[in-house]
Amino acid sequence: MKKRNRLRAMKKRQRMMVLAVVAWIVFGALAALAIVARETDESGSVTVQVTPAALSREAEAGEALFEANCRACHGPSAAGTALGPPLIHDIYNPGHHSDEAFYLAVATGVRQHHWPYGDMPAQSQVSRAEVGQIIRYIRELQEANGIVAKSY
Numbered sequence: 001m002k003k004r005n006r007l008r009a010m011k012k013r014q015r016m017m018v019l020a021v022v023a024w025i026v027f028g029a030l031a032a033l034a035i036v037a038r039e040t041d042e043s044g045s046v047t048v049q050v051t052p053a054a055l056s057r058e059a060e061a062g063e064a065l066f067e068a069n070c071r072a073c074h075g076p077s078a079a080g081t082a083l084g085p086p087l088i089h090d091i092y093n094p095g096h097h098s099d100e101a102f103y104l105a106v107a108t109g110v111r112q113h114h115w116p117y118g119d120m121p122a123q124s125q126v127s128r129a130e131v132g133q134i135i136r137y138i139r140e141l142q143e144a145n146g147i148v149a150k151s152y
């Protein structure tokens, strides 16, 4: 009789352990989902909060050029839209996407590779010198948002 009680108690403890493990896995999965959902809407596009920066003169010129040529897809303050990714994003830190990547993107366009938006068409109406100013704008905004060069 006593032995059976002990056995029952042990089985109960085992069930509790299994329950705890299952609860832990479910909780972990939900937490991971919540993180993904915060950044991504159902189309997979990403937008970010951008802290404004005190811009240099060159970056201000770049801002106007960005507004005219890039904002439609990359969004206000390069925060992203449903048509293009945020450029104020760690993926585009200077160590991962150098200035040359920006010149190249504007001159020749970009094949879809990082995101689900499709290709970026070349923006050949924008001169290389103008891209230089846009880069200043993006880099100053990136820095104000804690995005700095990392080596890969």
Ligand code: HEC
Residues within 6 Å of the ligand: 066, 069, 070, 071, 072, 073, 074, 083, 084, 085, 097, 101, 102, 105, 106, 110, 111, 112, 113, 114, 115, 116, 117, 118, 119, 120, 121, 123, 126, 134
């Ligand atoms: C018609 C929409 C559109 C316009 C306009 C546009 N872009 Fe893009 N851009 C995209 C998309 C979409 C991507 C992401 C491609 C990928 O990685 O999947 C992209 C990617 C980029 C990249 C990353 C390149 C790389 O090597 O991964 C840079 C830099 C960039 N754009 C800069 C610009 C600048 C600067 C302008 C304005 C002169 C601009 N874009 C205008 C849609 C656009």
